[in-house]
Amino acid sequence: xxxxxxxxxxxxxxxxxxxxxxxxxxxxxxxxxxxxxxxxxxxxxxxxxxxxxxxxxxxxxxxxxxxxxxxxxxxxxxxxxxxxxxxxxxxxxxxxxxxxxxxxxxxxxxxxxxxxxxxxxxxxxxxxxxxxxxxxxxxxxxxxxxxxxxxxxxxxxxxxxxxxxxxxxxxxxxxxxxxxxxxxxxxxxxxxxxxxxxxxxxxxxxxxxxxxxxxxxxxxxxxxxxxxxxxxxxxxxxxxxxxxxxxxxxxxxxxxxxxxxxxxxxxxxxxxxxxxxxx
Ligand code: C2E
Ligand code: MG
Ligand code: MG
Ligand code: MG
Numbered sequence: 001x002x003x004x005x006x007x008x009x010x011x012x013x014x015x016x017x018x019x020x021x022x023x024x025x026x027x028x029x030x031x032x033x034x035x036x037x038x039x040x041x042x043x044x045x046x047x048x049x050x051x052x053x054x055x056x057x058x059x060x061x062x063x064x065x066x067x068x069x070x071x072x073x074x075x076x077x078x079x080x081x082x083x084x085x086x087x088x089x090x091x092x093x094x095x096x097x098x099x100x101x102x103x104x105x106x107x108x109x110x111x112x113x114x115x116x117x118x119x120x121x122x123x124x125x126x127x128x129x130x131x132x133x134x135x136x137x138x139x140x141x142x143x144x145x146x147x148x149x150x151x152x153x154x155x156x157x158x159x160x161x162x163x164x165x166x167x168x169x170x171x172x173x174x175x176x177x178x179x180x181x182x183x184x185x186x187x188x189x190x191x192x193x194x195x196x197x198x199x200x201x202x203x204x205x206x207x208x209x210x211x212x213x214x215x216x217x218x219x220x221x222x223x224x225x226x227x228x229x230x231x232x233x234x235x236x237x238x239x240x241x242x243x244x245x246x247x248x249x250x251x252x253x254x255x256x257x258x259x260x261x262x263x264x265x266x267x268x269x270x271x272x273x274x275x276x277x278x279x
Contacts, residue, residue: 048262099138150171
């Protein structure tokens, strides 16, 4: 079949591959420099209690402040960072920034009003042999550790549960909380879910978007809420954009919500202003 496409098509394909490889290389060397110079911003998106819409936690979301290309979103650099292993030093920079920010908020707001911070951790980071040690070093203060949630995706929970499971247990022993991100899109078995020290499930945004749609997701969300609550987990609905979605999510018994309806990801200072207004 490949032959019938002809020589021209074949050359074009090669050229395309070549360009993509070149682009990858360019991004990689750019990213290497960015990690050395710490060109990253960390934004914080509120996670609110659905009872009173108070901010109980925030999710830290990385941005790359590229000197020529401006502010880049994770989709443009996290995949390359994961493929090249640069996610390891990048993740450390993000965590350092979070720990410093927690200190600022503690001084500014007082310890009782400091929200917990959720940080995304990819499988590449979790598998790295020094990951637990580097987290331990950065969050030596137990007050800091107990304010951190690690968000891992469902696929991390499933695959290689033995290796990564040990790291996760160690992190929970340090006082960190474990959240499963994008829940419902992977294939975690009930057995693994229940064996892991997970405190929270975040229902994937696609299920919130699907509410009231042609293939309505109401019953899927209801089932996830029942499962999580039966396992003593809290449920977060992510990607809430409309009042209708909020009403539906509340009726389904979710505990917490995150989405543009409440707030976009904000710089640390703006988030603090918002917390100040919340008295
Ligand atoms: P995620 O962990 O599932 O984060 C939620 C994403 O949904 C964020 O995208 C957030 O800005 C977006 N979002 C929140 N509310 C809404 C909403 O109402 N509507 C819509 N359409 N989107 C909403 P973002 O910031 O682009 O991050 C994308 C992904 O990149 C994250 O998905 C996470 O997997 C990854 N990521 C971000 N920062 C880091 C990091 O520091 N380390 C690692 N390993 N991954 C990161
Ligand atoms: Mg997340
Ligand atoms: Mg998510
Ligand atoms: Mg996601």
